[in-house]
Amino acid sequence: MILETIVTTQNLAGQPHIAPMGIHSDNEELVILPFRPSATLDNLTATQTAVINYCDDVRVFAGCLTGRRDWPLKPAEMIAGHVLASALAHSEVKVIRIEEDPVRPKFFCRPVCEANHAPFKGYNRAQYSVLEAAILVSRLNRLPIEQIDREIDYLRIGVEKTAGPREQEAWAWLIAHIEAFKKGVHA
Structure with a gap:
């Protein structure tokens, strides 16, 4: 199953990056598949962590793809990272293994912290x-x-x-x- 999410990563200097991404849910693992080249790929490789944000504000998805990436963030709870302030829920994840690919490597991740912030009331x-x-x-x-x-x-x-x-x-x-x-x- 693919879940449409907002993935936040950060580089080694702590600078956050926000990207909409379809995350594959595979039992207890979440799989992030960033394209080469991308900041998400570079950040995941460097830090081995990410936050998967579940969000119903579609402006974040559209905004990130049209040059509007300055969305409010708050500190993650268990990893060095950032949670999207408008997230209804989030999963802080650590990479447990990587399957290399010339186009889209697969980062298999395990949640280390999951939190719900607001109810999901459905999509129109x-x-x-x-x-x-x-x-x-x-x-x-x-x-x-x-x-x-x-x-x-x-x-x-x-x-x-x-x-x-x-x-x-x-x-x-x-x-x-x-x-x-x-x-x-x-x-």
Whole structure:
């Protein structure tokens, strides 16, 4: 099973990095698969720790993919790291083994601390649409733009029918990013 999360890592100097990422849940292990090259990969390799944040504010997902990475953080409890302040829950993890891969190495992790901060009240269709659009934005260099346009047209229906202000803001960031990509302007 893949869980859409926000992963926070830090480099050896303690500088945090926030990235949306699909985490694989495999029994008691959580598997992080960062692409090469990436700050998440470098930080995981260096520190062997991360925080997996479970968040329903889709602006964080959209924001990280469109150059808005300055989200409030608080200190982790059991590892040197940072928890997303808006997380509904989080898992602080340590790497227990790595499977090397030329594209996406697998970091198998064990939780050392898990905490719930607020109840999850469910997603509306707009939140789902923003998450899916964020995934498309993360693949702008890998997918044909015609496919992205078709999928965005379908996802727009959920945004138009169920979005609140946070989802509308996140959607606008993603659409502007896609349009800039089409024009050759990389944000």
